[in-house]
Amino acid sequence: MLGLRRPSWFAVLLTLAGVAAFVALGIWQLDRAAYKQHLLARFAHANAAPLTPFAAVSGSAPRYRYTHVVVRGRFLAGRAYMWDDQTIGEQVGVDVYVPFAVPGHTRLLLVNLGFLPHSGAARNVPRMPPLPAGTVTLHGLYAPMPPPGLKLGGDQIARQAHYPKLATYLDLGQISRDLRRPLQPGVLLLDPDPRSPYQREWTPTFMPPARHQAYAFQWFSFAAAALVIFIVLHRRKAPPANRPPDTPPTP
Numbered sequence: 001m002l003g004l005r006r007p008s009w010f011a012v013l014l015t016l017a018g019v020a021a022f023v024a025l026g027i028w029q030l031d032r033a034a035y036k037q038h039l040l041a042r043f044a045h046a047n048a049a050p051l052t053p054f055a056a057v058s059g060s061a062p063r064y065r066y067t068h069v070v071v072r073g074r075f076l077a078g079r080a081y082m083w084d085d086q087t088i089g090e091q092v093g094v095d096v097y098v099p100f101a102v103p104g105h106t107r108l109l110l111v112n113l114g115f116l117p118h119s120g121a122a123r124n125v126p127r128m129p130p131l132p133a134g135t136v137t138l139h140g141l142y143a144p145m146p147p148p149g150l151k152l153g154g155d156q157i158a159r160q161a162h163y164p165k166l167a168t169y170l171d172l173g174q175i176s177r178d179l180r181r182p183l184q185p186g187v188l189l190l191d192p193d194p195r196s197p198y199q200r201e202w203t204p205t206f207m208p209p210a211r212h213q214a215y216a217f218q219w220f221s222f223a224a225a226a227l228v229i230f231i232v233l234h235r236r237k238a239p240p241a242n243r244p245p246d247t248p249p250t251p
Helices: 009-044 170-180 208-232
Strands: 069-076 082-089 089-102 110-116 135-145 165-167 183-190
Touching: 009 183, 009 208, 069 110, 089 183, 110 170, 110 208, 170 183
Parallel strands: 082 165, 110 183
Antiparallel strands: 069 089, 069 135, 082 089, 089 110, 135 183
């Protein structure tokens, strides 16, 4: 078995620090994966949770709490926003958001009505079913606004004059400026309703546990690679197998 040359203290400390850092990052990613598994379980059971009055969460950022709330108010007539290029299965369409005024609250609540598929072979923008007039009662999950993948094209909402306004991403700040009203920091994901024309298959908007587990494997691989590099660099080389024996000098 080949031995190792005596390494310098700097090489030992650098390797140990690198291995410790990589292992710590891997363990952290595994902890995040377990936490996301817990959030997925909470999200899956949120619709069956008891209803909480919206006043209990109004003004606060939901941040993965997924509170099942009930709220009374009215939709703002003639105001709607469509988040384009959304998919359910093989269908491509839009998610429809409508502002909702709650009595006693200065902030509007943005309500996600659900998914409407594009119509026809040309994938035309779907027509919105009429909204209920007057005061209505809604119940759903109070959740964070889904983050946009890429904010391309600037403020697409501000450049449109007619509703519903279509955009490849939606931003609470841009919608607030368009309405000239402040918005709640979260959105309401309406509970599924078989009588509704909207499809509602909500999924959490965070990095899935599997990706955290993949990152953990990556960090642990870096730790193993650091040890291998240390061993390779300090391996004692064996003498050549066919080296001739030393001969005494000639007198």
